[in-house]
Amino acid sequence: MLDQWRGRLRREAKRLRRGWRGAVLWSLRITVAAVASYVAALLIFPGTQPLLAPLTAMLVVQVTPVSLLASGVDRVVAVVLGVSLAVGFATVVPLEWWSLGVLIFVSITLGQALRLRANLIEVAISGMLVLGVGALGAGAAAGQRIAETLVGAAVGIAANLLFPPRVPTSDAGREIEGLADAVSDLLRRSADALRELADEPESVFSAAVAWLGDARRITHHDVPRVGAALLQAEQGRRLNVRAVGTPDLGPGLRQGLESLEHTALAVRSMYRTLADTTAGRPAWLTDESGADVLLGLAETFWDLAAAVDAFGELVRLEAAPAGQVRSADFESLRTAITGLPEARARLEELGTVVTDPDLGEMQASALATVKRVERELDLAERVRRQLQLRRPAGHRPVPLRPHLVRSRTPTFPEAGPDAETVRMPRLPEDD
Incomplete structure (x- = not known):
């Protein structure tokens, strides 16, 4: 057991020595994106503290450009859905324990139906924050919240497109x-x-x-x-x-x-x-x-x-x-x-x-x-x-209909206790 822990500590120490520079750069990218989104939101909403914008930018800045596009869209959809539900609730019912529970249940259920993945909880969070403002201020809070989210998502996407992450x-x-x-x-x-x-x-x-x-x-x-x-x-x-x-x-x-x-x-x-x-x-x-x-x-x-x-x-x-x-x-x-x-x-x-x-x-x-x-x-x-x-460029999928000129039939090994580790033979290629 002691040797096992020593080996694990050696691997972790090696990982830290090799990866500290990438970790610092990754932290710097997130910090710059968050600060830039906060400054941009301040220019749009002077005299406020638009903390939702940097929060959105931090969540949108992902490792890959492909995932950041999906995350940005999901984030905006989650916030708009949560805000819309909260506005509807605020105009009908007061903020009580039962109304809060109903809002959370409906928000999470709709988020699952829309397949919002990692931003699923954001639907309920947005609804709770806006619902706490009350019926009178719900409309104004909803509009500002949506606008801050759009600003943060835009800055996060722009940061990854202008300063793309390294290929890991x-x-x-x-x-x-x-x-x-x-x-x-x-x-x-x-x-x-x-x-x-x-x-x-x-x-x-x-x-x-x-x-x-x-x-x-x-x-x-x-x-x-x-x-x-x-x-x-x-x-x-x-x-x-x-x-x-x-x-x-x-x-x-x-x-x-x-x-x-x-x-x-x-x-x-x-x-x-x-x-x-x-x-x-x-x-x-x-x-x-x-x-x-x-x-x-x-x-x-x-x-x-x-x-x-x-x-x-x-x-x-x-x-x-x-x-x-x-x-x-x-x-x-x-x-x-x-x-x-x-x-x-x-x-x-x-x-x-x-x-x-x-x-x-x-x-x-x-x-x-x-x-x-x-x-x-x-x-x-x-x-x-x-x-x-x-796969070479211009690779075309293999047609489903087999060639009639083939007379050789590949033989596969019989299944056994070690079948999951057996490499299946390759089909014969065209001459």
């Missing part, structure tokens, strides 16, 4: 490297623990259950979080003038994330098998050769960790600015992957002398994991997958 490609690359670090740290911790537990085989089961829980957290939480960061980076290129003339690194990042996701799933399956085959102190674990088997698994985990770590660093450096890329990184990945064939040969040799069914299951699972990682991290496979993900 390098951020996505660092997130993918962080995912690789999480997988490799787990493999290294389990490898070190297996070496220590070779003399205490009865404790392997409880340790394997803990590793399985860590692997599940990676696949259930880390992978979706990194996927969201990658999606944000892909959307950051759309309608962004700063992306013009820069290479699209999205296919490489997408392939890197898919490979690490498949790797994490394979590793999780291996820990599941380790927990199953060590429950109840099986015969192979307490045998004289049990310690040698555990030490062999530790070596395999170390080989897997080195390959995953090198792959994550390669993906990050490919997405980094040109001045930070070093050609030796490809060679470091090739060097790290050379340990996988040795691990595969070691496991295949173990399979020839295995007689215990539990040990045979463990050997087969570890061998399948090594083969999976070897395929996913292969450089040739990475290039081929990137070409598949990259």
Whole structure:
């Protein structure tokens, strides 16, 4: 547990060292947009404190130009809807606990019907603020509130169009490297623990259950979080003038994330098998050769960790600015992957002398994991997958009607416990 927290603190410290400059620039952009909208609203409404304008500008300034357009429209619609409801309520009923509850319920219900997404609560907030003014001043408050919202939304959109945000490609690359670090740290911790537990085989089961829980957290939480960061980076290129003339690194990042996701799933399956085959102190674990088997698994985990770590660093450096890329990184990945064939040969040799069914299951699972990682991290496979993900200009969708000249039928693997990590074969291409 202590090693796990140390690894997490190291990753967070690395993230802060690399991302502080982008965080400061992002804060500066939001501050400038908010102040500009406040000044513009003061010119329109002198003698007032139009705080709604900077609030709207801060909410409208999003990471990507595409999302800011949608957010700006949703924000204006939410405010106008909430204000209209409040004006109607203020002319009919006083401000009471029951009228407030009815207004909030109707506002949120209509906001869901209009699919206002993140600005859903703004409908109720706008209605509550205007309703608090009372029936006599509701009309004036409503008009000023709508005008302030329009000013803030306009300034927020103009700020992102005139000063577009940077394309967060390098951020996505660092997130993918962080995912690789999480997988490799787990493999290294389990490898070190297996070496220590070779003399205490009865404790392997409880340790394997803990590793399985860590692997599940990676696949259930880390992978979706990194996927969201990658999606944000892909959307950051759309309608962004700063992306013009820069290479699209999205296919490489997408392939890197898919490979690490498949790797994490394979590793999780291996820990599941380790927990199953060590429950109840099986015969192979307490045998004289049990310690040698555990030490062999530790070596395999170390080989897997080195390959995953090198792959994550390669993906990050490919997405980094040109001045930070070093050609030796490809060679470091090739060097790290050379340990996988040795691990595969070691496991295949173990399979020839295995007689215990539990040990045979463990050997087969570890061998399948090594083969999976070897395929996913292969450089040739990475290039081929990137070409598949990259759509050339003028790309036309494949017609639904198949070609009659085709006589070959692709064969797909049968579904099994590990089917979610199996890569489906590619359909034959036109000659």
